[in-house]
Amino acid sequence: MLDQRTLHGVYFALAAYGFWGVAPIYFKLLDQVSVFEILSHRVIWSLVLLFGILVYTRQLSTLRIDLHKVGLCLITAILLSLNWLIFIYAVIDDNIVEASLGYFINPLVSVFLGMIFLRESLRPLQWIAIGMAIFGIVFQLVAYGSLPWISVALAFSFGFYGLIRKSMQLPAIAGLTIETLWMLPVALTYLAWIYSNGNYSFGQVGYNIDLLLIMGGVVTSFPLLCFAAAVGRLSLTSVGMIQYLAPSLSLLIAVLLYGEPFGYERQVTFACIWAALLMFSGETLYHHRRINRRITVETL
Numbered sequence: 001m002l003d004q005r006t007l008h009g010v011y012f013a014l015a016a017y018g019f020w021g022v023a024p025i026y027f028k029l030l031d032q033v034s035v036f037e038i039l040s041h042r043v044i045w046s047l048v049l050l051f052g053i054l055v056y057t058r059q060l061s062t063l064r065i066d067l068h069k070v071g072l073c074l075i076t077a078i079l080l081s082l083n084w085l086i087f088i089y090a091v092i093d094d095n096i097v098e099a100s101l102g103y104f105i106n107p108l109v110s111v112f113l114g115m116i117f118l119r120e121s122l123r124p125l126q127w128i129a130i131g132m133a134i135f136g137i138v139f140q141l142v143a144y145g146s147l148p149w150i151s152v153a154l155a156f157s158f159g160f161y162g163l164i165r166k167s168m169q170l171p172a173i174a175g176l177t178i179e180t181l182w183m184l185p186v187a188l189t190y191l192a193w194i195y196s197n198g199n200y201s202f203g204q205v206g207y208n209i210d211l212l213l214i215m216g217g218v219v220t221s222f223p224l225l226c227f228a229a230a231v232g233r234l235s236l237t238s239v240g241m242i243q244y245l246a247p248s249l250s251l252l253i254a255v256l257l258y259g260e261p262f263g264y265e266r267q268v269t270f271a272c273i274w275a276a277l278l279m280f281s282g283e284t285l286y287h288h289r290r291i292n293r294r295i296t297v298e299t300l
Contacts, residue, residue, distance in 0.1 A: 032201065173224075
């Protein structure tokens with residue numbers, strides 16, 4: 001039986017990854033708005049909501065960090081804005097399948113980056129899993145004659161983002177607030193430019209579009225808050241298992257709701273990635289259980 005705290009953690013994790021999984025539907029509703037305008041409004045309204053949360057929870061003091069971390073937040077802000085931009089572009093350009101592939105690859109990319117930059121060692125089955133994922137990408141490269149750049153860019157941008165954020169040890173909300181503050185001048189400058197040229201959508205297309213753009217703050221912040229609550233209640237292994245819910249939902253939405261193609265080339269690629277994830281997750285779970293069993297025996 002799960003204790004109450006763990007059960008709540010599962011609910012929060014399901015809410016976070018479930019929300020991320022259906023996020024393409026939200027961005028599809030904005031397909032008549034330019035990608036950069038969507039991103040700019042997402043930055044502005046996210047910042048408003050994040051500051052409101054910090055004020056309500058009396059956590060404004062968490063924004064006081066040293067200059068070194070502020071500089072690193074600029075790097076993570078660039079990576080995060082790039083990730084957001086590519087994802088929005090992928091959804092509007094009818095490439096949700098490729099975007100979902102990127103988030104399936106992401107855990108393996110994070111492990112690969114940890115090996116390179118943090119000198120974390122990989123066990124044999126983990127090497128095989130990464131090899132299978134690489135084979136899947138190479139197969140699609142050969143079959144299509146082009147690299148699935150959206151998948152690779154999403155996986156590596158978020159992988160590097162997670163790598164740097166891990167070293168900073170910042171509270172989730174405060175960290176995202178500082179990153180969004182870095183994005184704000186660019187977002188305001190872009191909106192001022194398109195408003196001066198008359199090429200904007202906010203306030204012109206309709207109240208439904210205006211409301212959707214304002215909701216960008218909720219779309220950004222709500223799953224993050226749920227994710228932070230889940231991480232505080234669950235082991236990283238448990239969260240890691242649930243994270244595949246998001247790209248799985250996105251894939252189903254892409255194929256069943258929007259009719260995106262899912263031919264044999266993509267089927268082979270996804271099969272390789274899924275097999276790699278199953279092998280990697282199973283090996284990791286077995287490894288942790290073996291370590292816990294050994295610790296239990298040694299303490300008896």
